[in-house]
Amino acid sequence: MSDFVRICSQSELPAVGEVREFLVGSRAFCVANVAGNIAVLDGVCPHEGGPLGEGIIEEGxxxxxxxxxxxxxxxxxxxxxxxxxxxxxxxTVENGELRAKI
Ligand code: FES
Structure with a gap:
């Protein structure tokens, strides 16, 4: 059984150079598109809890x-x-969905 969970559909992915927040249950994830490469980070900033998924991309x-x-x-x-x-x-992207191993 996979422990990859669905984050969003491929059609919802942020555009190049952008960030979006997605909720899985009550947990927030930050999906970033850096030069066409998709990364998923915890949506809660480890500094003081800010919303990383509402941030921006600068210099990668x-x-x-x-x-x-x-x-x-x-x-x-x-x-x-x-x-x-x-x-x-x-x-991983499977069947048109972005999944993350959480
Ligand atoms: S909460 Fe301080 S930088 Fe994110």
Whole structure:
């Protein structure tokens, strides 16, 4: 049994250079499209709980709208403090759906 869960349909994915928030149950996820590559991060910023899925992408990183911490979409590490790290999930696209291993 797979532990990949559906995040959204492929047609709902953010455009290149954009970020969108999706809820799975009550849990928020941040889906980022960095130069055509889709990344899924925890939607709750590890700094002080801001909505990462409402952020923007700058220089290939997701920028939190609250205090501007910038997160690498591969490692989740913030540029401002290496101890502040967002969870990054493995993803797959199957049958027209984005799934993440959570
Ligand atoms: S809550 Fe995200 S940068 Fe502070």
């Amino acid at each position: 990183r997701v920028v939190c709208p609250w205090h501007g911490y910038c997160f690498d979409v591969h490692s989740g590490v913030s540029q401002q403090d290496p101890d502040v790290r967002a969870e990054v999930f493995a993803t």
